[in-house]
Amino acid sequence: MTSIPRPVAMLLIALVVLLALFPSCGGLVFPAKHAFLMQKLAGIMILAMMAMSLDLLVGVTGLVSLGHAAFFGLGGYALAILSPEYEAANIWIVLPAALAIVAAAALLVGFLSIRTSGIYFIMVTLAFGQMGYYLFNDSRAAGGSDGLSIMETPAIEIAGRTLLKLADSDSFYYLVLALFVGTYALLRMVLNSPFGQVVRAIGVNENRVRGLGFDPVRYKLAAFTLGCTLAGLAGFLAAAQYGFVNPTMLSWHHSGEALMMVILGGMGTLFGPAIGAFVFELARFGFESTTDHWQLLMGGLVVTIVLVLPRGLAGLLLDLARRGGKQP
Amino acid sequence: MTTMPLVPVEAAPPCDSRACVLETRGLTKSFGGLVAVNAVSLRFLERQTHAIIGPNGAGKSTLVNLLTAHLPPSGGRILCRNTDITGLPAHRMTGLGIGRSYQKTNLFPSFTCFENCRLAAQTRLPTSMRFFRPAARYREINRHAEAALDLCGLSARRDRVAGTMSYGEQRQLEIGMVLASGPEILVLDEPLAGMGREESERMVALLRGLAPHFTIILIEHDMDAVFSLAEVLTVMVNGTLLETGPVEQVRASVAVRDAYLGDGAEAY
Ligand SMILES: Nc1ncnc2c1ncn2[C@@H]1O[C@H](COP(=O)(O)OP(=O)(O)OP(=O)(O)O)[C@@H](O)[C@H]1O
Ligand SMILES: [Mg+2]
Numbered sequence: 001m002t003s004i005p006r007p008v009a010m011l012l013i014a015l016v017v018l019l020a021l022f023p024s025c026g027g028l029v030f031p032a033k034h035a036f037l038m039q040k041l042a043g044i045m046i047l048a049m050m051a052m053s054l055d056l057l058v059g060v061t062g063l064v065s066l067g068h069a070a071f072f073g074l075g076g077y078a079l080a081i082l083s084p085e086y087e088a089a090n091i092w093i094v095l096p097a098a099l100a101i102v103a104a105a106a107l108l109v110g111f112l113s114i115r116t117s118g119i120y121f122i123m124v125t126l127a128f129g130q131m132g133y134y135l136f137n138d139s140r141a142a143g144g145s146d147g148l149s150i151m152e153t154p155a156i157e158i159a160g161r162t163l164l165k166l167a168d169s170d171s172f173y174y175l176v177l178a179l180f181v182g183t184y185a186l187l188r189m190v191l192n193s194p195f196g197q198v199v200r201a202i203g204v205n206e207n208r209v210r211g212l213g214f215d216p217v218r219y220k221l222a223a224f225t226l227g228c229t230l231a232g233l234a235g236f237l238a239a240a241q242y243g244f245v246n247p248t249m250l251s252w253h254h255s256g257e258a259l260m261m262v263i264l265g266g267m268g269t270l271f272g273p274a275i276g277a278f279v280f281e282l283a284r285f286g287f288e289s290t291t292d293h294w295q296l297l298m299g300g301l302v303v304t305i306v307l308v309l310p311r312g313l314a315g316l317l318l319d320l321a322r323r324g325g326k327q328p
Numbered sequence: 329m330t331t332m333p334l335v336p337v338e339a340a341p342p343c344d345s346r347a348c349v350l351e352t353r354g355l356t357k358s359f360g361g362l363v364a365v366n367a368v369s370l371r372f373l374e375r376q377t378h379a380i381i382g383p384n385g386a387g388k389s390t391l392v393n394l395l396t397a398h399l400p401p402s403g404g405r406i407l408c409r410n411t412d413i414t415g416l417p418a419h420r421m422t423g424l425g426i427g428r429s430y431q432k433t434n435l436f437p438s439f440t441c442f443e444n445c446r447l448a449a450q451t452r453l454p455t456s457m458r459f460f461r462p463a464a465r466y467r468e469i470n471r472h473a474e475a476a477l478d479l480c481g482l483s484a485r486r487d488r489v490a491g492t493m494s495y496g497e498q499r500q501l502e503i504g505m506v507l508a509s510g511p512e513i514l515v516l517d518e519p520l521a522g523m524g525r526e527e528s529e530r531m532v533a534l535l536r537g538l539a540p541h542f543t544i545i546l547i548e549h550d551m552d553a554v555f556s557l558a559e560v561l562t563v564m565v566n567g568t569l570l571e572t573g574p575v576e577q578v579r580a581s582v583a584v585r586d587a588y589l590g591d592g593a594e595a596y
Contacts, residue, residue, distance in 0.1 A: 201436050211396070219457075
């Protein structure tokens with residue numbers, strides 16, 4: 001897991017290059033739908049960030065959370081609530097503030113739930129997620145079930161000059177791409193660090209980690225907080241993209257979908273869940289535009305992939321690379 | 329053999345100036361009605377190899393779990409260098425210099441040998457809450473991991489995934505992991521269990537090499553290994569101490585032979 005075989009790494013780099021070229025070259029391939037697809041791809045990259053952050057919990061540390069969307073939604077609501085009404089928010093202020101709010105919430109929820117394990121942890125995170133959902137759904141100040149609009153999307157300013165308006169679709173796309181790649185790089189760095197070794201080990205054999213001399217609770221809490229904060233970053237971007245937030249961002253359906261992306265893609269591989277997000281969302285897009293019964297097809301797809309590829313799409317890629325490596 | 333003098337254990341405390349590094353006082357553990365460890369008082373001296381034998385279910389592993397805080401005692405105290413450590417959490421034991429291996433192989437099967445040892449070696453850092461520099465770049469830690477692999481004879485298997493190795497090699501890795509964490513006291517629960525002859529001999533040779541440098545508490549059924557390694561021998565039966573003392577003396581005891589080394593010994 002620590003090192004990705006070369007062919008797989010090349011494939012991933014190629015995919016990122018394609019994403020980077022899409023704003024300038026995508027119009028040649030899809031002239032009619034270019035703007036729409038760009039928005040779609042940015043949205044998928046945001047969900048892929050969420051899936052990768054969930055993989056740190058589920059695939060690496062063994063913390064199966066069904067409340068991940070609550071932190072995604074909280075990041076979005078933080079932006080909506082912190083944005084001034086009639087001018088663009090300064091991203092240098094609202095982004096750190098939003099992340100701090102999500103991190104504090106994650107620390108609190110983690111502190112209360114991390115001592116439970118297995119099915120109990122799933123239940124507790126689900127319950128906290130639902131609490132978050134109803135907190136916003138029932139609160140007049142947060143717009144209730146209609147949610148809130150963000151009149152002016154944030155801008156990136158340096159020394160009083162506006163460098164980048166997030167409302168501008170090209171800039172926004174590149175910013176999301178950079179943060180998507182950055183999230184991957186950050187998580188990869190963390191997994192390779194001494195901390196990463198401990199959390200990987202907790203996912204495999206928690207009791208042995210304790211016996212070796214690490215307090216698993218502290219490491220799990222740190223991993224939980226980091227993963228949830230990154231989900232908050234994704235939610236912040238989602239809110240900036242669509243210009244509004246509503247409680248469904250926090251719903252447990254959304255947590256479940258993120259979990260499916262992780263499982264489809266391949267737990268614990270980091271790049272797998274990102275691929276899972278793309279496959280999941282593109283399949284949904286494809287099915288949605290062909291039939292009203294797309295949910296059935298989605299279910300069928302998920303079941304098929306899970307049955308045929310127990311280690312997900314990443315497992316398939318890794319196996320192919322290994323087999324290819326043996327017979328060059 | 330039958331004419332050897334029988335010396336009562338209490339009457340002959342071994343004249344030993346070495347410091348006591350670990351001690352139990354009236355240590356007791358009961359599971360419901362079953363008293364698995366019953367008022368056990370033992371002293372483990374610095375750089376001494378102390379073997380504990382006893383039939384299946386005697387309470388040896390339970391004693392190990394108590395000594396390493398893997399189980400909370402029902403009664404009694406544990407002292408490490410004259411400090412009461414009863415009730416400390418298991419993860420504090422490594423910091424006290426107590427390392428253990430498990431009777432049932434207990435490692436990280438999806439990690440390589442090296443990664444298993446490196447994780448153990450990371451306990452030498454004040455904390456592993458370090459997020460930025462790759463673990464591969466902590467030179468000191470990696471050196472300790474390599475040294476432990478070398479000691480347990482697995483250098484050639486460095487990058488093998490632990491779960492894919494033979495049972496005997498996994499047992500060796502258990503010892504490697506204990507050594508990598510840099511302990512002073514080794515608590516080894518049946519390191520030879522399930523090993524082939526050749527593997528056993530290698531393990532005994534390894535333990536003999538370690539003996540002068542560590543306090544070793546050795547649970548073992550293999551009597552040849554016990555007699556060739558231990559200075560002090562304790563016999564447990566039904567959770568209580570039957571005998572404890574210098575190996576030769578305990579070996580000669582009629583009570584022990586009847587209870588354990590006699591007909592029963594053939595069972596192992
Ligand atoms: N967690 C537990 N719950 C209930 N009973 C237990 C538990 N652990 C051990 N026992 C019981 O305590 C007694 C002592 O077990 P222990 O494993 O310490 O024996 P042992 O001397 O290590 O035996 P062996 O030589 O088979 O390893 C046994 O009767 C066992 O069934
Ligand atoms: Mg045992």
